[in-house]
Amino acid sequence: MKYQPPHALQPVSTHYCAGCGHGVAHRLICEVIDELGIRERVLAVAPVGCAVLAYDYWNFDVTEAAHGRAPAVATGMKRCNPDKLVFTYQGDGDLAAIGAGEIVNAANRGELISVFFINNANYGMTGGQMAPTTLLGQKTTTSPAGRVARREGWPMKVVEMLTQLDGVAFAARCALHTPKHIRDAKRAIHTAFVTQMQEAGFAIVELLAACPVGWGVTPIQAIELVEQQMIPVYPLGVFKQASSPVSLPS
Amino acid sequence: MAGNHALAEGAIQAGCDAYFGYPITPQNEIPEYMAARMPEEGRVFVQSESELAAISMVMGAAVTGKRAMTTSSSPGISLMQEGISYLCGCELPAVIANVVRGGPGLGNIAAAQSDYFQAVKGGGHGDYHLFVLAPASVQEMFDFAFWAFDLAFKYRNPVMILTDGLIGQMMEPLTIREPSWPRATPVSFDARDWALTGAAGRPPRSFKSLFLGDGVLEAHNAKLQAKYARAAATEVRYETVATEDAQLLLVAYGIMARVCRETVDRLRARGIKAGLLRPLTLWPFPTAWLAAHAAQFAHILVVELSCGQMVEDVQLAVQARTPVSFYGRAGGGIVTCQELTAVAIERLGIKETS
Numbered sequence: 001m002k003y004q005p006p007h008a009l010q011p012v013s014t015h016y017c018a019g020c021g022h023g024v025a026h027r028l029i030c031e032v033i034d035e036l037g038i039r040e041r042v043l044a045v046a047p048v049g050c051a052v053l054a055y056d057y058w059n060f061d062v063t064e065a066a067h068g069r070a071p072a073v074a075t076g077m078k079r080c081n082p083d084k085l086v087f088t089y090q091g092d093g094d095l096a097a098i099g100a101g102e103i104v105n106a107a108n109r110g111e112l113i114s115v116f117f118i119n120n121a122n123y124g125m126t127g128g129q130m131a132p133t134t135l136l137g138q139k140t141t142t143s144p145a146g147r148v149a150r151r152e153g154w155p156m157k158v159v160e161m162l163t164q165l166d167g168v169a170f171a172a173r174c175a176l177h178t179p180k181h182i183r184d185a186k187r188a189i190h191t192a193f194v195t196q197m198q199e200a201g202f203a204i205v206e207l208l209a210a211c212p213v214g215w216g217v218t219p220i221q222a223i224e225l226v227e228q229q230m231i232p233v234y235p236l237g238v239f240k241q242a243s244s245p246v247s248l249p250s
Numbered sequence: 251m252a253g254n255h256a257l258a259e260g261a262i263q264a265g266c267d268a269y270f271g272y273p274i275t276p277q278n279e280i281p282e283y284m285a286a287r288m289p290e291e292g293r294v295f296v297q298s299e300s301e302l303a304a305i306s307m308v309m310g311a312a313v314t315g316k317r318a319m320t321t322s323s324s325p326g327i328s329l330m331q332e333g334i335s336y337l338c339g340c341e342l343p344a345v346i347a348n349v350v351r352g353g354p355g356l357g358n359i360a361a362a363q364s365d366y367f368q369a370v371k372g373g374g375h376g377d378y379h380l381f382v383l384a385p386a387s388v389q390e391m392f393d394f395a396f397w398a399f400d401l402a403f404k405y406r407n408p409v410m411i412l413t414d415g416l417i418g419q420m421m422e423p424l425t426i427r428e429p430s431w432p433r434a435t436p437v438s439f440d441a442r443d444w445a446l447t448g449a450a451g452r453p454p455r456s457f458k459s460l461f462l463g464d465g466v467l468e469a470h471n472a473k474l475q476a477k478y479a480r481a482a483a484t485e486v487r488y489e490t491v492a493t494e495d496a497q498l499l500l501v502a503y504g505i506m507a508r509v510c511r512e513t514v515d516r517l518r519a520r521g522i523k524a525g526l527l528r529p530l531t532l533w534p535f536p537t538a539w540l541a542a543h544a545a546q547f548a549h550i551l552v553v554e555l556s557c558g559q560m561v562e563d564v565q566l567a568v569q570a571r572t573p574v575s576f577y578g579r580a581g582g583g584i585v586t587c588q589e590l591t592a593v594a595i596e597r598l599g600i601k602e603t604s
């Protein structure tokens with residue numbers, strides 16, 4: 001079978017490091033957009049983080065947002081353009097730290113947007129600093145002795161938190177490190193868009209992603225770390241699904 | 251009608267598609283009015299979770315070509331500086347009103363003009379300018395909303411209406427009709443050839459303020475500066491009162507321009523030839539008028555409800571051709587005509603024997 005990149009993805013090479021989760025996440029989102037036939041209706045918000053240049057890779061309309069404010073920008077876009085499909089793409093520093101207020105309130109208002117949340121347990125772009133999602137004991141450039149709960153708090157479980165809010169219609173956590181996990185992630189991304197198309201409420205998919213460079217390991221080791229260290233702290237699955245049943249692509 | 255309501259209704263009549271805001275005194279009448287009126291018009295109203303979010307919601311609406319607006323008062327406007335810098339960097343139209351209150355910090359809720367520097371000099375990061383408009387009546391609160399959307403779309407740049415709690419709360423008669431002056435022309439609100447509308451039948455579009463390539467940001471900044479220079483050459487608006495034969499020039503904007511206008515009459519009644527320059531645009535500033543006329547006055551007195559901010563722009567324009575001095579109050583007190591008349595006489599060095 002010949003490799004066909006999705007039409008929603010620009011035929012360019014990206015700046016992501018080898019083994020980085022961002023490229024896989026981009027591809028899955030773009031495949032789903034193609035399959036749903038919605039490319040011409042999509043308006044996206046790129047984050048401040050390693051994916052800041054996403055507008056150079058995606059073949060649909062994209063705006064930048066200030067660091068963490070993507071859900072507020074998406075709110076303005078969607079409220080003014082209810083016929084469009086609006087999504088944000090955000091890292092864990094962007095969404096869980098500086099943008100915590102925006103994501104919680106957009107979710108609580110039940111904004112009809114889809115959020116793709118890349119949890120790579122650190123700040124990739126600025127050089128591997130600690131994020132709210134950094135694991136206990138994980139060494140980063142700003143937790144050089146390893147994250148200690150009493151000093152730096154605990155890994156933040158975003159999807160579990162947002163699941164409590166009535167505005168949230170779909171919340172899932174997936175991973176991107178094996179073909180099986182990638183298939184599950186694609187299904188969740190699909191449901192997140194369908195949730196928006198059905199106007200059922202706010203949808204978020206957290207994607208556990210490798211950041212070999214930020215973690216200071218090889219791509220192979222990074223895959224093992226996702227499986228052995230991240231998943232036990234961040235359990236996978238669909239946490240909430242309030243939208244009507246959807247038929248998944250086979 | 252009250253000034254804040256006039257501004258809100260003016261924005262609606264000017265075609266505002268979406269309003270986003272967070273409560274803060276003394277401008278709560280605006281979001282409250284919008285919460286009722288915008289849905290009536292089938293338009294968008296969202297109470298945001300913060301001013302950081304409000305200005306980002308404005309940006310989200312603006313990237314899709316909509317006429318978007320937010321309002322706040324000083325502490326809230328400080329939070330909006332992040333988004334304002336992005337709006338300028340991305341060249342997006344937006345209208346922001348600051349119903350200024352006393353500062354710094356939480357200050358108080360009395361009328362003030364102490365956010366002039368923040369509005370005019372760029373309170374956020376980077377080399378940018380906002381258009382800054384200073385209404386002085388309830389009617390102008392209404393009229394300037396039209397002008398603000400004109401400028402925002404003509405130059406694709408945010409516009410700030412800089413007013414204060416007194417004008418915001420003040421009741422005056424209002425004529426509701428489309429104003430003919432001051433306006434900016436030509437302007438098109440048709441955003442289809444630049445906005446994010448979905449990449450149907452055209453290549454994708456994006457808005458960004460990140461320019462990493464060699465020399466690209468420099469070129470972008472040069473483009474912005476050329477736009478600001480064009481605007482400065484065409485959009486300055488001001489009013490003069492009795493300046494032709496004046497020895498003393500008062501310079502004031504907004505609420506203080508009203509007090510100064512009355513002071514001009516009082517001074518003239520006492521045989522002192524006073525006049526007033528009232529900038530309607532604080533950016534761009536009537537620098538050229540001041541430079542051309544400064545030499546004719548014996549003294550220029552700048553009056554503000556601050557510790558002295560606009561006075562620096564007057565000094566820059568006058569270039570020491572004429573003595574410039576400042577009088578103001580900051581923190582809640584209003585400068586009265588009586589007070590100002592005495593100050594003017596003292597600054598002119600006139601010994602009165604009454």
Ligand SMILES: Cc1ncc(C[n+]2csc(CCOP(=O)(O)OP(=O)(O)O)c2C)c(N)n1
Nearest residue numbers: 048049050067091092093094122123124125
């Ligand atoms: C207001 C502001 N503060 C800080 C930064 C610097 N900064 C850029 S990206 C980033 C963190 C990004 O980390 P994350 O969201 O986890 O995304 P990743 O790079 O890991 O994909 C920070 C702190 C900024 N651009 N703006």
Ligand code: SF4
Nearest residue numbers: 016017020050124211
């Ligand atoms: S630093 Fe990490 S998140 Fe950023 S591109 Fe490299 S691997 Fe990806």
